[in-house]
Amino acid sequence: MNSVVIRTKRMKINYTLILIGLLLMAASLSVSAAEITLRVHHFLGEDSLPHTGFIEPWARRVEADSKGRIKVEVYPDMSLGGKTPELVDQVMEGTVDIVWTAAAYTPGRFPRSEVFALPLVHRGDPLATNQAIMESLDYLLYRDFEGVRPLLVHVQAGHALHLGGEPITRSEDFKGKTFRPAGRSVGVWTVEALGAQATKKRHPKLSKALKENALDGALMSFQLAGSMGVIDAVKSHTLLEEDVYFGTSLYLFLMNQARYESLPKDLRAVIDKNAGPELAKEAGRVWMEAENLAIAAARDRGNTINVLQGEEQEHVRTALGEVLKRWASEKEKQGLDGLRLIREARQIIGLQSKKVE
Numbered sequence: 564m565n566s567v568v569i570r571t572k573r574m575k576i577n578y579t580l581i582l583i584g585l586l587l588m589a590a591s592l593s594v595s596a597a598e599i600t601l602r603v604h605h606f607l608g609e610d611s612l613p614h615t616g617f618i619e620p621w622a623r624r625v626e627a628d629s630k631g632r633i634k635v636e637v638y639p640d641m642s643l644g645g646k647t648p649e650l651v652d653q654v655m656e657g658t659v660d661i662v663w664t665a666a667a668y669t670p671g672r673f674p675r676s677e678v679f680a681l682p683l684v685h686r687g688d689p690l691a692t693n694q695a696i697m698e699s700l701d702y703l704l705y706r707d708f709e710g711v712r713p714l715l716v717h718v719q720a721g722h723a724l725h726l727g728g729e730p731i732t733r734s735e736d737f738k739g740k741t742f743r744p745a746g747r748s749v750g751v752w753t754v755e756a757l758g759a760q761a762t763k764k765r766h767p768k769l770s771k772a773l774k775e776n777a778l779d780g781a782l783m784s785f786q787l788a789g790s791m792g793v794i795d796a797v798k799s800h801t802l803l804e805e806d807v808y809f810g811t812s813l814y815l816f817l818m819n820q821a822r823y824e825s826l827p828k829d830l831r832a833v834i835d836k837n838a839g840p841e842l843a844k845e846a847g848r849v850w851m852e853a854e855n856l857a858i859a860a861a862r863d864r865g866n867t868i869n870v871l872q873g874e875e876q877e878h879v880r881t882a883l884g885e886v887l888k889r890w891a892s893e894k895e896k897q898g899l900d901g902l903r904l905i906r907e908a909r910q911i912i913g914l915q916s917k918k919v920e
Contacts, residue, residue, distance in 0.1 A: 597634035690847030721808025789857035
């Protein structure tokens with residue numbers, strides 16, 4: 564056979580093999596490439612507990628459960644733009660797919676859900692309260708979330724009082740003090756009900772203000788106090804009861820409803836698997852473990868953790884009862900039955916607490 568013909572045939576075979584290889588490579592890439600990209604936006608830094616302990620693990624789990632068909636991009640520290648109070652609007656309008664945020668940044672936006680953060684409603688176990696919230700979403704809270712899909716609504720352990728000066732062990736000790744409240748409205752009402760004054764200053768360097776007695780105390784979780792350097796700046800901490808806090812903060816992990824519905828059925832199932840009661844348990848454990856570590860750090864430093872006792876505790880509980888009445892009255896003006904919300908929230912948390920035990 565002519566050598567030119569042989570070379571030509573070999574070249575054709577080589578080109579065919581190369582083409583087949585390229586086609587196989589393209590097919591492999593198309594299989595491994597994500598079909599869907601979901602963007603998660605939140606306001607805290609990439610070294611924060613919500614980012615490292617909750618959002619990032621959730622994102623990687625969704626990717627794994629979808630076998631790579633979903634890619635989740637997490638954008639901390641408002642890196643996609645806007646201001647923190649705009650996060651809820653961003654997810655409702657579909658500017659981003661999912662947000663994690665604190666309900667306190669949009670006061671009044673989730674009026675029914677607020678009940679689970681009230682003092683004397685939430686006690687101190689985020690697992691029980693988180694489960695109670697998720698259980699009541701479909702019949703008690705659903706109107707708060709029209710236009711969005713709540714993957715999770717949850718709380719932290721709660722607000723303890725962190726004090727730089729004199730410790731507080733009696734109800735009279737609150738009088739004349741100035742505290743940084745936890746959040747707005749209810750946080751301010753709580754401070755005022757205790758007989759203290761809520762500071763109007765922002766105190767960007769909170770730990771310094773407490774250390775120098777420019778501020779008497781601050782209401783926040785031990786976990787947050789630890790991350791802000793507050794535990795190292797104060798000498799004592801006060802709880803309402805053993806493991807019982809002065810209310811808590813509410814957080815929202817929301818997905819745009821239209822975006823969720825646009826997913827193929829099997830990928831919606833992946834999102835559903837990573838939402839709801841199981842996710843509520845996970846968040847409860849993450850925040851409770853961080854809280855316990857911060858409490859241990861406070862004790863290791865030599866700080867005193869005081870718990871109100873006997874009549875002193877009852878005096879404060881009575882005062883905090885006025886916060887609940889005030890909240891219920893505000894809700895009544897909005898056409899909501901605040902007392903019913905309080906009653907049902909307490910009942911559901913109580914049932915969940917027994918299950919946790």
